[in-house]
Amino acid sequence: MFNGFTAVLYREFTVYRKRFFKQLLTASLSPLLFLIAFGWGLGREVSVGGMPYINFLIPGLVTMSSLNQSFAISAEINISRFYFHTFDEYLIAPASHLEIVLGEALFGVFRGMLSCLIIFLYVVVFKVKLSFNAMFLPAILLHTFQFSALAVTTSMVVKDHSSQALVNNFVITPMIFLCGTFFPLGKLPSAFNYLVSILPLTYSTKAIRASLTGGTVEYSHLSIMGLFCLVFFITSMLALRRVEA
Amino acid sequence: MYSDGIFPTVNQTAHQSVLQAKGLRKVYGSRVAVDGIGFSFEEGEFIGFLGPNGAGKTTTIKMLTGLVKPTGGEITYFGKDFFANPRFAKRIIGAVPQQNNLDRDLTAYENLKLHAILYGMDRSGMSEKIGEMLTFAGLTNYRDMQVKTFSGGTMRRLVIARALLHEPGILFLDEPTVGLDPQIRRSIWEFIVKVNNLRNTTIILTTHYIEEAERLCRRVLIINDGKIIAEGRPDEMKKEIGQYVLEIYMEEGINERFFESREDAVIALRDSRYPCKVREVTLEDVFLKITGRRINV
Numbered sequence: 001m002f003n004g005f006t007a008v009l010y011r012e013f014t015v016y017r018k019r020f021f022k023q024l025l026t027a028s029l030s031p032l033l034f035l036i037a038f039g040w041g042l043g044r045e046v047s048v049g050g051m052p053y054i055n056f057l058i059p060g061l062v063t064m065s066s067l068n069q070s071f072a073i074s075a076e077i078n079i080s081r082f083y084f085h086t087f088d089e090y091l092i093a094p095a096s097h098l099e100i101v102l103g104e105a106l107f108g109v110f111r112g113m114l115s116c117l118i119i120f121l122y123v124v125v126f127k128v129k130l131s132f133n134a135m136f137l138p139a140i141l142l143h144t145f146q147f148s149a150l151a152v153t154t155s156m157v158v159k160d161h162s163s164q165a166l167v168n169n170f171v172i173t174p175m176i177f178l179c180g181t182f183f184p185l186g187k188l189p190s191a192f193n194y195l196v197s198i199l200p201l202t203y204s205t206k207a208i209r210a211s212l213t214g215g216t217v218e219y220s221h222l223s224i225m226g227l228f229c230l231v232f233f234i235t236s237m238l239a240l241r242r243v244e245a
Numbered sequence: 246m247y248s249d250g251i252f253p254t255v256n257q258t259a260h261q262s263v264l265q266a267k268g269l270r271k272v273y274g275s276r277v278a279v280d281g282i283g284f285s286f287e288e289g290e291f292i293g294f295l296g297p298n299g300a301g302k303t304t305t306i307k308m309l310t311g312l313v314k315p316t317g318g319e320i321t322y323f324g325k326d327f328f329a330n331p332r333f334a335k336r337i338i339g340a341v342p343q344q345n346n347l348d349r350d351l352t353a354y355e356n357l358k359l360h361a362i363l364y365g366m367d368r369s370g371m372s373e374k375i376g377e378m379l380t381f382a383g384l385t386n387y388r389d390m391q392v393k394t395f396s397g398g399t400m401r402r403l404v405i406a407r408a409l410l411h412e413p414g415i416l417f418l419d420e421p422t423v424g425l426d427p428q429i430r431r432s433i434w435e436f437i438v439k440v441n442n443l444r445n446t447t448i449i450l451t452t453h454y455i456e457e458a459e460r461l462c463r464r465v466l467i468i469n470d471g472k473i474i475a476e477g478r479p480d481e482m483k484k485e486i487g488q489y490v491l492e493i494y495m496e497e498g499i500n501e502r503f504f505e506s507r508e509d510a511v512i513a514l515r516d517s518r519y520p521c522k523v524r525e526v527t528l529e530d531v532f533l534k535i536t537g538r539r540i541n542v
Contacts, residue, residue: 003365011359015350085346092310093363094335244314 004095008103016111027069027115031061035122038182048184051213054128059209060181062119063143067201070112070144071172073104074151078164081155081243097240101152101233108148109141116140135222136211142225143204149232150200156239180205200228261288262324263415263447264309269318271304271471278304280471281318286449288414291441293462294451295528297540301471302451303343306419309449310340322415336364339408339446341418345400349393353384353403356392357410364411374410382406382436398429402436409440416440418450422457434461453540455529467532474535483526486534494520501530 016023035057043053081087090100123130158164178192179201185193196202207221264286271279279301286292294302307313309320311331320327322334347356357375366374379385382402392400401421408416421437422430438461441448452458458465459479467475475482487503489510503526504510510523532540
C-alpha cells in the first residue's frame with residue numbers, strides 16, 4: 001500500500017546520497033555568511049531583548065536555512081516535471097497522490113532538519129551559548145513540513161522554471177527578511193504587523209527562537225503552524241489533482 | 246506486409262478484450278484534441294495509432310495511461326472501469342512516453358529498482374527480476390552506469406525495459422523511435438517485436454512514420470483531427486485503394502491516381518504530359534485519399 005511513498009523516498013535519498021557533499025556545502029555557505037556579516041560584523045556590540053544579537057540571530061538562521069532547504073525540493077520537482085519528465089513515472093504508477101505528496105514532503109522535512117545540524121555546528125565553532133528546549137523538535141518538524149508542503153504545492157502549480165524563480169523572489173525571500181528572522185518584529189511600522197501576521201514564517205520564527213533562547217514556546221503558535229501544515233498539505237493534494245486534468 | 250519483413254509472424258489466438266474505449270473525448274478550452282474515439286483490443290495484438298503530429302495520438306495514450314483525465318467517454322481494462330479501479334489497471338499497463346524520462350542521476354539498475362518499488366513488486370525476487378530484464382533488453386553492461394552517460398538508443402531500450410519490468414499485459418509506446426538513427430530504429434523495432442512475440446504482450450504504439458506502422462502493426466488505426474478515420478490490417482487497407490500509385494508531378498503539386506495493377510498504371514503514365522512515377526501504395530496514400538493531405542509535411 002505504501003509502494004509510492006517508499007519509491008519517492010528511495011529516489012530522493014539515492015540521489016541525495018550521490019550529491020551529499022555538494023548539497024552540504026551549498027547549505028552551509030549562506031548561514032555562515034550571515035553569521036559573519038551580521039553576527040560578528042554588525043552585531044558584536046548590539047543586544048536585542050536582553051541577549052547578545054548573535055544569540056538572537058542563530059535561531060533566525062535555523063529557520064531561514066531549514067526553510068530554504070525544505071523549499072528547495074520545489075525547484076527539483078519542477079525540473080522533474082517539466083524538464084526530465086520523471087514525475088510522470090509516479091503519476092502513471094499504481095500509487096496514490098497522497099503517497100507522492102507525503103514522500104516528497106517528508107524528504108523536504110529531512111533536508112530542512114539536516115541544515116539545522118550545520119547551524120548547530122556553527123554554534124559550537126562561534127561559541128554561542130544557546131539553551132535547548134525539547135519543544136524545538138515539534139517546532140522544527142511543523143516548520144519544515146509546512147514549507148515542504150508549500151514547496152510541493154508550488155511545484156504543482158507553476159508551469160515553468162521562471163515562475164518558480166518568481167515565487168522564490170516574491171514570496172520566500174521577502175518572508176525571510178520580514179518575519180522576524182533578523183530583527184524583532186516590534187521594530188516595524190504597524191502596517192507591516194498585519195502583513196507579517198498572516199505569513200507562516202512569523203510563527204515558526206517565534207516558536208523556534210523561544211525554544212532555543214530560553215523562552216516559552218506558545219501552544220497557539222504551534223497550533224497556527226499545524227494549521228498551515230494542514231492548509232499547504234491540502235493545497236498540494238488539490239494542485240496535484242489538477243496536474244492530471 | 247510484416248510476413249516479408251525481418252520479423253517472424255507468430256500465429257496467435259487472440260480472444261479476450263484487454264482494453265476497450267468508448268466515446269473517448271478530450272477538450273482543452275475550445276480545442277478538441279480527441280473527438281469521441283472508440284476501440285477494442287485483444288490479447289497479444291500489435292496495434293498502431295498512425296497520424297500526423299497533433300492528431301491526438303499522444304493525448305489518447307495519456308488518457309489511456311492515466312496521465313490526463315478524459316473530458317468524456319469510458320475506458321475499461323479486462324472489463325473493469327479504469328477510473329473506478331485505477332490501481333488494478335495501472336498495474337497491468339506499461340507505458341513508454343515520447344521523452345526518455347529516466348532519472349539521469351540514477352544508474353540503469355537504480356532506475357529499474359525505483360520502478361519495481363513503485364509498482365509494489367516483491368522485494369525478495371526484485372534484484373533477480375531486474376537482472377533478467379537487463380539481460381532481456383541487452384543492457385547488462387550498463388547496469389551500474391549513470392543514465393546521463395547513455396546514448397539515445399540505449400536510453401530508449403532502458404525506458405522500454407523499465408515499462409516491462411512489472412510484467413504488464415499491455416505496453417503503450419508513444420513514438421518509440423522518434424529521433425533515432427535508422428540502424429538504432431531497426432534494433433528498437435526488433436526489440437518491440439520480440440516483446441510481442443515472446444511475452445505475448447499486447448502492444449499499442451503511436452507513430453507518424455508510415456514505415457513503422459506498416460512493418461510492425463497488425464492492425465492500424467489512422468487518426469486525424471482527433472478522430473479515427475480508418476482502421477484495419479495495413480495490407481487490406483492498402484488493397485482497398487489500389488495496389489499501385491501513379492504520381493504525376495504537375496505545376497500545382499503532386500497528383501496521385503490509384504490502380505489495381507502495375508500495367509494499368511504504366512498505361513496511364515504513357516498518356517501523361519507531365520513527369521510521372523509508378524510505385525506501390527503505402528498507408529500514407531490511404532491517409533491522403535481520405536483526408537486530402539499528407540501525414541508528414
